[in-house]
Amino acid sequence: MAQSVHRDPASTAGQSHRKQDDEGLDLLHLLSTLWQGKWFIAGCVAVALLIAGYYAFRVAVPRYSATANLALQMRSQLVNEVDNAAATIAPEFSAMYTELEVITSRRIIEETVRKLELTKDPEFNPLLREPPALSVEGMKRGLRALIGSDLPSAPENLITDDEAAFSATVSAVRGAVAADTKRYTYIFNITATSEDPRKSALIANSVAETYIENQIAVKYEAVEQAISWLSERVVALESELKDKEDAIKALRSETDLINADTLEALNRQAKDNRDRLQETRISATEAHARLGRLLAMRDAADLDTLTKTLNDPTLTRLLAEVKAGTENGRHLYDSRLELLLTRARTAAERLDAQAGALEQALERLQTQIATQADDLTKLVQMERDAQATSVLYDTFLSRLKETTVQRGLQQADVRVISEATRGRYVEPRKSMILGIAMVLGAVLGTMVILLRQFLFKGFRTADELSKFSGVAVLGQIPRIPIKSRSELIPYLVDKPTSAAAEAVRNLRTSILLSDLDNPPKVIMSTSSIPAEGKTTQAIALAHNLSGLGKRVLLVEGDIRRRTFTKYFTKASPHGVLSVLAGSVPLADAVVHDDLVNADVLMGEKTNVNAADVFSSETFHAFVRDARQHYDFIIIDTPPVLVVPDARVIAQSVDAVVFSVSWDSTTKAQVAEGLEQFRIVNQKVTGLVLSQIDPVRMKRYGYGGKYGAYSQYGNAYYGL
Template identity: 50%
Template sequence: MELAGTLWRGKWVIALCAAVAILIGGVYAYVIAVPKYSASTTLAIQLQAPPIVDIEAVVSGVSTEDASLNTELEVIRSRGIIMQLVEEMSLLDDPEFNAALRPEPAISLDPIMTFLRNLASATPAESEVPESEKIRNDTIAAVREAISASVIRDTYVFRISMRTENAVKSQRLVNTLAQIYITDQVAKKFQATENAVSWLSERVTELERDLLEREDELQSARTETDLISPEALEALNRQLIDLRNRLGETRAQIAVQEQRLEQYRDLLAENDFDALATRLSDSTLNRLRAEALSGDSNAIDLFRSRAELLISREETSLNRSRSQETALAASLQRQETELAEQSDDLARLEQLDREIQSIQTLYETFLSRLKEASVQRGLQEADSRVLSTATPGEYVEPRKSLILALSGILGIMLGAAIILSRQFMHSGFRTADDLEEHTGQTILGQIPKMPIKRRDQLIDYLNAKPTSAAAEAIRNLRTSVLLSNVDNPPQMIMSTSSLPGEGKTTQAISLAHNLAGMGRKVLLIEADIRRRTFQQYFKTGDDHPGLVAAMMEECPIEEAVIRDPRMPVDILMGDKSNLNAADLFSSVKFKEFLKRIRGLYDIIIIDTPPVLVVPDARVIGQHCDAIVFTTAWDRTTKVQVRESMRQFATANLRVSGLVLAQIDPKGMKRYGYGGKHGAYSAYGSDYYNS
């Protein structure tokens, strides 16, 4: 509510800002801004358009995936396409796109921006791009900015739009752009076909040459080898296996013969005739065995002769087997070598044959593709077609109503920002509620600014306008001060403030004037002997004795006081002294002086110096019954008031109440407070005589 109230009080500022912003927006929308017209054309992707000859592997169309569709949008706005549009439509000669052809504006920020860019760069580089190329690049960029392309949702349809300053120009440009895009698609496909034909021709020639070379190599290999067929190689392999088996059997037989021969010799050497006869299984040995065993020497000789003959026969058989083994081993090695050579020849022939078959397949495939690509020449079609050509462009900008609405909103925001900034940055007090909330002190009165030009006109105004708002405010202050302590009404009242010029002296004189009107005997003391501003309110001689003289008893009080004929109040003005004011008011003389005057007057009002300037007020306040602290409306800051209250607290003084003085009624109305508070309220206009 506080925030809303603050904004409501500043409604006229907000309204003014909104009006100014709408005016500026209107000038821009209706005078400065250049009208723009937008024309659009739509293109559809050919989804089912099979080629006359199947050459999908050579030249592919546009995919319908989102990424491919978005890629086509970028192709439409690509530099190559736009460059063709610029050249075909002679846009380099159009000032709308070629900024170099536009007249120099009366006010331009370009020199400033150039200077700032050079200033930001430590070593500004000279442009190496030729001027003509730079103009061309800028023109292409301007045309690109004027083009927009999008995919219509859930379709395979493009929408291309062109925004220019002329409706017919937009139409011509967007239609030409669509035609350039379609022509570019056909050209790209034709170029792809030409590249495919060229590449396929080279590959077919290479494959044909390679195929002939491999066939010649195969024929030469067949003439060089002795291999008749794989079946003959298989028969040779079987012979090799049989030979290996025979060699193994022979070697096993030799091992058995060698072992048996060794046993025969061992038995003969041991004269074991019985075992030897058994092993040799010879009838002659069997017949001689009994006699040899009986020890007949003749039989033994015959037995040994017969055994050695049989053993020699065994050795002959063993040698025959060994010769057979050697022959078989040589034959096996020869056949293995032959088999290995013929196997290698067969593998090489088969490898050459496989390579020839592979090259033959590739050759036939590429030859077929070459024929397809050759037929495809001149039959290329674009992947897109124009669904609807553009009509003369429609007016699209500036959107005047939107500009005015946004200008109004921005103006309201600016006005609200001004009001809130002023409110948040304000450090003074505009209402008694603010002052009371900030200090926690009672507000005794609210005094409007006196409508006088000079200080000596104050008494005349109070006498002439006894029912004015200011006079009534003083009466309210008088009532509040006198009722601040009902049991012990204050007799000695001190008027002070934070800083000079906040209205404390005017308030003290006005309060004294009002109290005298009640028939009270009032003494008004100027305790601010440093500035001595009473001379601006009352006319008196410079040599007239004053407060210091009366306090020092240099003259009776009756001689020191003066009486202005305009009001029945005794006035004791400040006078010069060689002593420090704070020391003077801290003296026993001053304390005794106050005791004396208490017995002479009903009400004593003391106007003291500001609290934050000198310590006089805190010294004098020790002897007073009431302390009235004056705060200037919308000027005295919160920090000053807070520091003043702290100063009184350090002196163990209690402020009776605060007065919000010098209130400007017009200012209150300007801030939105008029008619709500105090004697300056509009509700009191029938009671006050201004």
């Protein structure tokens, strides 16, 4: 098998992917991509400018803005140094920003709408305007007008209490009014925008006037509310103070109160009782513990330890008699022991009774202390509450008198320093709209170009294909301009100088020169997936080789689809399987096509798996025998990613030509197809970039660079 001129895809796959990543970040590559799509970007810019220009000069309505200026009066007190019940505007900027929201609040705008009767103005009342032609209501009106139906006319006057119309008008006016402050000053700017310059000034001045009137009204209302609330609180506090004083008198008359010294003496007595109770409980516990130990020793019959613990001389003597074995010693010992145990039990019970008596006495004493303490605490608390209520009553009474004086002294915290005059033109800003449109058009076009480049997964140039795969590209074949497969051979015969024919010649030269020492004789044509032009390439290559005066055999290795009958008019009842089975000699099975000037061995239908047929020694022998009778053998095989036939046939050929459809086959499919050959240790001689569209190549910006579809090559090719 001839040595190929390609690099091993397995050894260069990582390098290829790294090169691709580097290219993806290459600024020159990015600029080249954008330059190739420059006309598309220019078109996007032109469309954006047309749309923006139409909007700015034909659709957009001119609008005018007028501004009224208000100044905050820096004062903190009212006349006669009386504290103000209605809050004034604080000089902090947070408070000023709050006032800006008040100026544009719905309440102020509603008063302005009523004052200027803006519900009758179509600019702000959408119910008085004709609906746009492209809206649903506009299309309904147009349809009615087309069929001759009478349409109700818009009312001349709008009822001002119509809630929907009034709400819509207020919302529109709020959108047309804005307020801000001058930096580092206490100046408010009220700006109104309208289609009429005089109307904008009228609205701005009206909002300023309404805001000032609202400030005075709010302050007066706040003073009245303060007076009313203070009056109610004074009356309530007076009644509350009287009730608390009466309650103190009643408590003093109903309770036998003591002083703090007496309570302290009772507490000392209670402490002494608690100490005695604790000592008695400890003694009782020890007595019960001793009794328990004695009973345990008695039950265990430990007489020595029991006698020693009781330390009773009589019991000790009787224990000696028990040990001596006297007749009545055990009985006397038990009687004496029971007497001693009874004394111990009685002593423990006496201590328990003493502890109980002390505990009851302590509880009675604590109850007395708690009752006396509660009465004293309640009295002190009532006196404090009464005193606090008295102070609060005096404070509120004084505040009520001061607030009453403030009636009639209210004035606004701001004043008008400059009324709005005829509005100035503000929009549409035509130059800005056109500039933004130009930028947006360029950005949109650039994004489309880059997105298309990013999403593109195929190949458009031989250089891209070679760098990705690490395999040499032997040829680049343009799309042949035929409508059916039956037109392929007549086209190759009738147009021997066409771009496609010249591309096949270049491919033939690359294949034959791929190994000068041992030129390939058996050439296989395959691809990753169907419809990549491998069969067209095989037939064109056979026709081109036969033009050199060589004996050429074209074998249909894709016996699953058997498409040769759509290319050749002659057919034989026998094919590849008949030859392999030995039922028909090769010479009788082939069909000589006069146009191609080559022998064609077509495929046959079979129930046997095609991969098993081509894996047999019979097929290898068939190829060896065919080498003796033909100068070149071209085998068209199925796609490698569909069935394994191509990888099996590749074991018997000298060169594997792998077709990749231009701008169609994805990188993943090419990589997987080459990987299938690498798995079986079969090298791919080279790749062919097929079905190239010259028109689209020029559109992509590659028309002046590459081979048979380049602009400078047109003079060398026939039609």
